[in-house]
Amino acid sequence: MxxxxxxxxxxxxxxxxxxxxxxVGLSLFGGMKDVSSMANTQVGAIAQSMIEEEFRMYDGKEVKGDDVLSAINAYAGRSGEIIILVSTLGKGGTPVNIDLTNATSVNISSFTPYISDTNGTLSIDERCIILSSTDETLLKSKSKNLVDAARRDxxxxxxxxxxxxxxxxxxxQLIYDSNMKIRGIAFAQKS
Incomplete structure:
Protein backbone atom coordinates (compact mmCIF):
# COMPACT_ATOMS: atom_id res chain seq x y z
CA MET A 1 0.00 0.00 0.00
CA VAL A 24 6.60 29.01 -17.79
CA GLY A 25 7.14 28.01 -21.43
CA LEU A 26 3.85 29.53 -22.55
CA SER A 27 4.49 32.78 -20.69
CA LEU A 28 7.96 33.03 -22.25
CA PHE A 29 6.50 32.27 -25.68
CA GLY A 30 3.84 34.97 -25.23
CA GLY A 31 6.47 37.53 -24.27
CA MET A 32 8.81 36.50 -27.08
CA LYS A 33 5.98 36.67 -29.60
CA ASP A 34 5.67 40.43 -29.01
CA VAL A 35 9.44 40.88 -29.17
CA SER A 36 9.58 38.80 -32.35
CA SER A 37 6.79 40.82 -33.96
CA MET A 38 8.51 44.10 -33.09
CA ALA A 39 11.84 42.77 -34.42
CA ASN A 40 10.19 41.71 -37.69
CA THR A 41 8.72 45.19 -38.09
CA GLN A 42 12.11 46.79 -37.50
CA VAL A 43 13.87 44.39 -39.87
CA GLY A 44 11.25 45.22 -42.52
CA ALA A 45 11.84 48.94 -42.03
CA ILE A 46 15.61 48.47 -42.27
CA ALA A 47 15.23 46.37 -45.42
CA GLN A 48 12.99 49.03 -47.01
CA SER A 49 15.49 51.72 -46.05
CA MET A 50 18.32 49.74 -47.66
CA ILE A 51 16.26 49.25 -50.82
CA GLU A 52 15.53 52.99 -50.99
CA GLU A 53 19.15 53.92 -50.28
CA GLU A 54 20.20 52.91 -53.80
CA PHE A 55 17.94 55.67 -55.15
CA ARG A 56 19.01 58.45 -52.74
CA MET A 57 21.92 59.52 -54.95
CA TYR A 58 19.32 60.88 -57.39
CA ASP A 59 17.08 62.62 -54.86
CA GLY A 60 16.93 66.28 -55.91
CA LYS A 61 20.40 66.20 -57.45
CA GLU A 62 21.83 67.54 -60.67
CA VAL A 63 23.36 64.67 -62.63
CA LYS A 64 25.02 64.20 -66.01
CA GLY A 65 23.43 62.39 -68.91
CA ASP A 66 25.93 59.62 -68.35
CA ASP A 67 24.36 59.04 -64.91
CA VAL A 68 20.91 58.88 -66.52
CA LEU A 69 22.14 56.25 -68.99
CA SER A 70 23.77 54.33 -66.13
CA ALA A 71 20.49 54.33 -64.18
CA ILE A 72 18.57 53.04 -67.20
CA ASN A 73 21.12 50.27 -67.68
CA ALA A 74 21.33 49.43 -63.96
CA TYR A 75 17.57 49.07 -63.47
CA ALA A 76 16.77 47.49 -66.85
CA GLY A 77 16.06 44.14 -65.22
CA ARG A 78 13.42 45.55 -62.86
CA SER A 79 10.57 46.11 -65.31
CA GLY A 80 7.25 46.40 -63.50
CA GLU A 81 8.98 47.41 -60.25
CA ILE A 82 10.35 50.85 -61.07
CA ILE A 83 10.04 53.42 -63.83
CA ILE A 84 12.54 55.91 -65.13
CA LEU A 85 11.08 58.99 -66.80
CA VAL A 86 13.36 61.14 -68.95
CA SER A 87 12.66 64.50 -70.55
CA THR A 88 15.26 65.73 -73.04
CA LEU A 89 15.61 68.91 -75.06
CA GLY A 90 15.84 66.97 -78.34
CA LYS A 91 14.00 68.42 -81.37
CA GLY A 92 13.68 71.79 -79.67
CA GLY A 93 11.85 70.44 -76.63
CA THR A 94 11.16 72.79 -73.78
CA PRO A 95 12.71 72.16 -70.37
CA VAL A 96 10.49 70.45 -67.80
CA ASN A 97 10.68 71.95 -64.31
CA ILE A 98 11.02 69.26 -61.64
CA ASP A 99 12.76 71.47 -59.09
CA LEU A 100 10.35 70.81 -56.24
CA THR A 101 11.09 74.12 -54.52
CA ASN A 102 9.17 75.98 -57.24
CA ALA A 103 7.40 73.40 -59.46
CA THR A 104 3.66 73.09 -59.01
CA SER A 105 2.78 70.32 -61.46
CA VAL A 106 4.42 67.79 -63.76
CA ASN A 107 2.90 66.42 -66.97
CA ILE A 108 3.83 62.78 -67.51
CA SER A 109 3.48 63.17 -71.28
CA SER A 110 6.60 65.40 -71.22
CA PHE A 111 8.67 62.32 -70.35
CA THR A 112 9.76 59.17 -72.14
CA PRO A 113 9.22 56.11 -69.90
CA TYR A 114 12.02 53.57 -69.55
CA ILE A 115 12.07 50.15 -67.84
CA SER A 116 8.28 50.09 -67.16
CA ASP A 117 5.10 51.66 -68.54
CA THR A 118 2.31 53.38 -66.67
CA ASN A 119 -1.12 54.86 -67.29
CA GLY A 120 -0.67 56.90 -64.14
CA THR A 121 -0.43 60.61 -63.59
CA LEU A 122 2.18 62.69 -61.81
CA SER A 123 1.43 65.26 -59.14
CA ILE A 124 3.50 67.21 -56.67
CA ASP A 125 2.59 66.89 -53.02
CA GLU A 126 4.71 68.03 -50.08
CA ARG A 127 7.79 68.45 -52.30
CA CYS A 128 7.50 64.91 -53.69
CA ILE A 129 6.57 63.68 -57.15
CA ILE A 130 3.69 61.24 -56.69
CA LEU A 131 2.74 58.67 -59.34
CA SER A 132 -0.88 57.62 -59.01
CA SER A 133 -3.20 55.56 -61.16
CA THR A 134 -6.85 54.61 -61.28
CA ASP A 135 -5.75 51.14 -62.44
CA GLU A 136 -4.87 48.50 -59.89
CA THR A 137 -1.48 48.20 -61.57
CA LEU A 138 0.64 51.31 -61.15
CA LEU A 139 3.56 50.06 -63.24
CA LYS A 140 3.35 47.67 -66.17
CA SER A 141 6.21 45.42 -67.18
CA LYS A 142 7.81 45.80 -70.58
CA SER A 143 9.31 42.88 -72.45
CA LYS A 144 13.08 42.58 -72.42
CA ASN A 145 13.11 43.37 -76.17
CA LEU A 146 11.23 46.65 -75.64
CA VAL A 147 13.46 47.63 -72.71
CA ASP A 148 16.59 46.89 -74.77
CA ALA A 149 15.23 48.80 -77.80
CA ALA A 150 14.47 51.85 -75.63
CA ARG A 151 17.98 51.67 -74.16
CA ARG A 152 19.50 51.61 -77.66
CA ASP A 153 17.32 54.54 -78.76
CA GLN A 173 13.86 63.59 -58.55
CA LEU A 174 12.52 60.42 -56.99
CA ILE A 175 9.02 59.27 -57.87
CA TYR A 176 6.85 57.91 -55.05
CA ASP A 177 3.52 56.11 -54.98
CA SER A 178 0.66 57.18 -52.70
CA ASN A 179 2.19 55.10 -49.87
CA MET A 180 5.48 57.02 -50.17
CA LYS A 181 7.32 53.99 -51.54
CA ILE A 182 9.93 54.88 -54.16
CA ARG A 183 8.65 53.77 -57.56
CA GLY A 184 11.19 55.41 -59.87
CA ILE A 185 13.26 58.39 -60.92
CA ALA A 186 12.40 61.40 -63.08
CA PHE A 187 15.19 63.08 -65.04
CA ALA A 188 14.63 66.43 -66.79
CA GLN A 189 17.33 67.96 -68.98
CA LYS A 190 18.25 71.49 -68.01
CA SER A 191 18.54 74.22 -70.61
Missing part, protein backbone atom coordinates in the same frame (compact mmCIF):
# COMPACT_ATOMS: atom_id res chain seq x y z
CA UNK A 2 2.85 2.29 0.87
CA UNK A 3 4.32 1.65 -2.61
CA UNK A 4 1.08 2.71 -4.30
CA UNK A 5 0.90 5.86 -2.19
CA UNK A 6 4.50 6.69 -3.04
CA UNK A 7 3.84 6.13 -6.73
CA UNK A 8 0.71 8.30 -6.61
CA UNK A 9 2.63 11.02 -4.80
CA UNK A 10 5.41 10.93 -7.41
CA UNK A 11 2.81 10.99 -10.21
CA UNK A 12 1.15 14.02 -8.62
CA UNK A 13 4.47 15.85 -8.20
CA UNK A 14 5.43 15.00 -11.80
CA UNK A 15 2.13 16.35 -13.12
CA UNK A 16 2.53 19.56 -11.10
CA UNK A 17 6.10 20.01 -12.36
CA UNK A 18 4.92 19.39 -15.93
CA UNK A 19 2.17 22.00 -15.56
CA UNK A 20 4.68 24.48 -14.07
CA UNK A 21 7.15 23.94 -16.95
CA UNK A 22 4.38 24.31 -19.57
CA UNK A 23 3.11 27.49 -17.86
CA UNK A 154 18.38 56.75 -75.86
CA UNK A 155 22.06 56.08 -76.64
CA UNK A 156 21.74 56.80 -80.38
CA UNK A 157 22.38 60.40 -81.51
CA UNK A 158 20.24 59.63 -84.59
CA UNK A 159 17.13 59.35 -82.40
CA UNK A 160 17.00 63.08 -81.71
CA UNK A 161 13.86 63.16 -79.56
CA UNK A 162 15.01 60.29 -77.32
CA UNK A 163 18.77 60.80 -77.32
CA UNK A 164 20.29 61.34 -73.88
CA UNK A 165 23.46 63.38 -74.25
CA UNK A 166 26.03 61.84 -71.85
CA UNK A 167 27.48 65.27 -71.09
CA UNK A 168 24.08 66.98 -70.70
CA UNK A 169 22.89 68.22 -67.31
CA UNK A 170 19.73 66.75 -65.81
CA UNK A 171 17.72 67.44 -62.69
CA UNK A 172 16.76 64.20 -60.93
Missing amino acids: EGNLSKALWLGVTILLFIAVVT CESPNMTSKYINPSGKFMA
Whole structure:
Protein backbone atom coordinates (compact mmCIF):
# COMPACT_ATOMS: atom_id res chain seq x y z
CA MET A 1 0.00 0.00 0.00
CA GLU A 2 2.85 2.29 0.87
CA GLY A 3 4.32 1.65 -2.61
CA ASN A 4 1.08 2.71 -4.30
CA LEU A 5 0.90 5.86 -2.19
CA SER A 6 4.50 6.69 -3.04
CA LYS A 7 3.84 6.13 -6.73
CA ALA A 8 0.71 8.30 -6.61
CA LEU A 9 2.63 11.02 -4.80
CA TRP A 10 5.41 10.93 -7.41
CA LEU A 11 2.81 10.99 -10.21
CA GLY A 12 1.15 14.02 -8.62
CA VAL A 13 4.47 15.85 -8.20
CA THR A 14 5.43 15.00 -11.80
CA ILE A 15 2.13 16.35 -13.12
CA LEU A 16 2.53 19.56 -11.10
CA LEU A 17 6.10 20.01 -12.36
CA PHE A 18 4.92 19.39 -15.93
CA ILE A 19 2.17 22.00 -15.56
CA ALA A 20 4.68 24.48 -14.07
CA VAL A 21 7.15 23.94 -16.95
CA VAL A 22 4.38 24.31 -19.57
CA THR A 23 3.11 27.49 -17.86
CA VAL A 24 6.60 29.01 -17.79
CA GLY A 25 7.14 28.01 -21.43
CA LEU A 26 3.85 29.53 -22.55
CA SER A 27 4.49 32.78 -20.69
CA LEU A 28 7.96 33.03 -22.25
CA PHE A 29 6.50 32.27 -25.68
CA GLY A 30 3.84 34.97 -25.23
CA GLY A 31 6.47 37.53 -24.27
CA MET A 32 8.81 36.50 -27.08
CA LYS A 33 5.98 36.67 -29.60
CA ASP A 34 5.67 40.43 -29.01
CA VAL A 35 9.44 40.88 -29.17
CA SER A 36 9.58 38.80 -32.35
CA SER A 37 6.79 40.82 -33.96
CA MET A 38 8.51 44.10 -33.09
CA ALA A 39 11.84 42.77 -34.42
CA ASN A 40 10.19 41.71 -37.69
CA THR A 41 8.72 45.19 -38.09
CA GLN A 42 12.11 46.79 -37.50
CA VAL A 43 13.87 44.39 -39.87
CA GLY A 44 11.25 45.22 -42.52
CA ALA A 45 11.84 48.94 -42.03
CA ILE A 46 15.61 48.47 -42.27
CA ALA A 47 15.23 46.37 -45.42
CA GLN A 48 12.99 49.03 -47.01
CA SER A 49 15.49 51.72 -46.05
CA MET A 50 18.32 49.74 -47.66
CA ILE A 51 16.26 49.25 -50.82
CA GLU A 52 15.53 52.99 -50.99
CA GLU A 53 19.15 53.92 -50.28
CA GLU A 54 20.20 52.91 -53.80
CA PHE A 55 17.94 55.67 -55.15
CA ARG A 56 19.01 58.45 -52.74
CA MET A 57 21.92 59.52 -54.95
CA TYR A 58 19.32 60.88 -57.39
CA ASP A 59 17.08 62.62 -54.86
CA GLY A 60 16.93 66.28 -55.91
CA LYS A 61 20.40 66.20 -57.45
CA GLU A 62 21.83 67.54 -60.67
CA VAL A 63 23.36 64.67 -62.63
CA LYS A 64 25.02 64.20 -66.01
CA GLY A 65 23.43 62.39 -68.91
CA ASP A 66 25.93 59.62 -68.35
CA ASP A 67 24.36 59.04 -64.91
CA VAL A 68 20.91 58.88 -66.52
CA LEU A 69 22.14 56.25 -68.99
CA SER A 70 23.77 54.33 -66.13
CA ALA A 71 20.49 54.33 -64.18
CA ILE A 72 18.57 53.04 -67.20
CA ASN A 73 21.12 50.27 -67.68
CA ALA A 74 21.33 49.43 -63.96
CA TYR A 75 17.57 49.07 -63.47
CA ALA A 76 16.77 47.49 -66.85
CA GLY A 77 16.06 44.14 -65.22
CA ARG A 78 13.42 45.55 -62.86
CA SER A 79 10.57 46.11 -65.31
CA GLY A 80 7.25 46.40 -63.50
CA GLU A 81 8.98 47.41 -60.25
CA ILE A 82 10.35 50.85 -61.07
CA ILE A 83 10.04 53.42 -63.83
CA ILE A 84 12.54 55.91 -65.13
CA LEU A 85 11.08 58.99 -66.80
CA VAL A 86 13.36 61.14 -68.95
CA SER A 87 12.66 64.50 -70.55
CA THR A 88 15.26 65.73 -73.04
CA LEU A 89 15.61 68.91 -75.06
CA GLY A 90 15.84 66.97 -78.34
CA LYS A 91 14.00 68.42 -81.37
CA GLY A 92 13.68 71.79 -79.67
CA GLY A 93 11.85 70.44 -76.63
CA THR A 94 11.16 72.79 -73.78
CA PRO A 95 12.71 72.16 -70.37
CA VAL A 96 10.49 70.45 -67.80
CA ASN A 97 10.68 71.95 -64.31
CA ILE A 98 11.02 69.26 -61.64
CA ASP A 99 12.76 71.47 -59.09
CA LEU A 100 10.35 70.81 -56.24
CA THR A 101 11.09 74.12 -54.52
CA ASN A 102 9.17 75.98 -57.24
CA ALA A 103 7.40 73.40 -59.46
CA THR A 104 3.66 73.09 -59.01
CA SER A 105 2.78 70.32 -61.46
CA VAL A 106 4.42 67.79 -63.76
CA ASN A 107 2.90 66.42 -66.97
CA ILE A 108 3.83 62.78 -67.51
CA SER A 109 3.48 63.17 -71.28
CA SER A 110 6.60 65.40 -71.22
CA PHE A 111 8.67 62.32 -70.35
CA THR A 112 9.76 59.17 -72.14
CA PRO A 113 9.22 56.11 -69.90
CA TYR A 114 12.02 53.57 -69.55
CA ILE A 115 12.07 50.15 -67.84
CA SER A 116 8.28 50.09 -67.16
CA ASP A 117 5.10 51.66 -68.54
CA THR A 118 2.31 53.38 -66.67
CA ASN A 119 -1.12 54.86 -67.29
CA GLY A 120 -0.67 56.90 -64.14
CA THR A 121 -0.43 60.61 -63.59
CA LEU A 122 2.18 62.69 -61.81
CA SER A 123 1.43 65.26 -59.14
CA ILE A 124 3.50 67.21 -56.67
CA ASP A 125 2.59 66.89 -53.02
CA GLU A 126 4.71 68.03 -50.08
CA ARG A 127 7.79 68.45 -52.30
CA CYS A 128 7.50 64.91 -53.69
CA ILE A 129 6.57 63.68 -57.15
CA ILE A 130 3.69 61.24 -56.69
CA LEU A 131 2.74 58.67 -59.34
CA SER A 132 -0.88 57.62 -59.01
CA SER A 133 -3.20 55.56 -61.16
CA THR A 134 -6.85 54.61 -61.28
CA ASP A 135 -5.75 51.14 -62.44
CA GLU A 136 -4.87 48.50 -59.89
CA THR A 137 -1.48 48.20 -61.57
CA LEU A 138 0.64 51.31 -61.15
CA LEU A 139 3.56 50.06 -63.24
CA LYS A 140 3.35 47.67 -66.17
CA SER A 141 6.21 45.42 -67.18
CA LYS A 142 7.81 45.80 -70.58
CA SER A 143 9.31 42.88 -72.45
CA LYS A 144 13.08 42.58 -72.42
CA ASN A 145 13.11 43.37 -76.17
CA LEU A 146 11.23 46.65 -75.64
CA VAL A 147 13.46 47.63 -72.71
CA ASP A 148 16.59 46.89 -74.77
CA ALA A 149 15.23 48.80 -77.80
CA ALA A 150 14.47 51.85 -75.63
CA ARG A 151 17.98 51.67 -74.16
CA ARG A 152 19.50 51.61 -77.66
CA ASP A 153 17.32 54.54 -78.76
CA CYS A 154 18.38 56.75 -75.86
CA GLU A 155 22.06 56.08 -76.64
CA SER A 156 21.74 56.80 -80.38
CA PRO A 157 22.38 60.40 -81.51
CA ASN A 158 20.24 59.63 -84.59
CA MET A 159 17.13 59.35 -82.40
CA THR A 160 17.00 63.08 -81.71
CA SER A 161 13.86 63.16 -79.56
CA LYS A 162 15.01 60.29 -77.32
CA TYR A 163 18.77 60.80 -77.32
CA ILE A 164 20.29 61.34 -73.88
CA ASN A 165 23.46 63.38 -74.25
CA PRO A 166 26.03 61.84 -71.85
CA SER A 167 27.48 65.27 -71.09
CA GLY A 168 24.08 66.98 -70.70
CA LYS A 169 22.89 68.22 -67.31
CA PHE A 170 19.73 66.75 -65.81
CA MET A 171 17.72 67.44 -62.69
CA ALA A 172 16.76 64.20 -60.93
CA GLN A 173 13.86 63.59 -58.55
CA LEU A 174 12.52 60.42 -56.99
CA ILE A 175 9.02 59.27 -57.87
CA TYR A 176 6.85 57.91 -55.05
CA ASP A 177 3.52 56.11 -54.98
CA SER A 178 0.66 57.18 -52.70
CA ASN A 179 2.19 55.10 -49.87
CA MET A 180 5.48 57.02 -50.17
CA LYS A 181 7.32 53.99 -51.54
CA ILE A 182 9.93 54.88 -54.16
CA ARG A 183 8.65 53.77 -57.56
CA GLY A 184 11.19 55.41 -59.87
CA ILE A 185 13.26 58.39 -60.92
CA ALA A 186 12.40 61.40 -63.08
CA PHE A 187 15.19 63.08 -65.04
CA ALA A 188 14.63 66.43 -66.79
CA GLN A 189 17.33 67.96 -68.98
CA LYS A 190 18.25 71.49 -68.01
CA SER A 191 18.54 74.22 -70.61
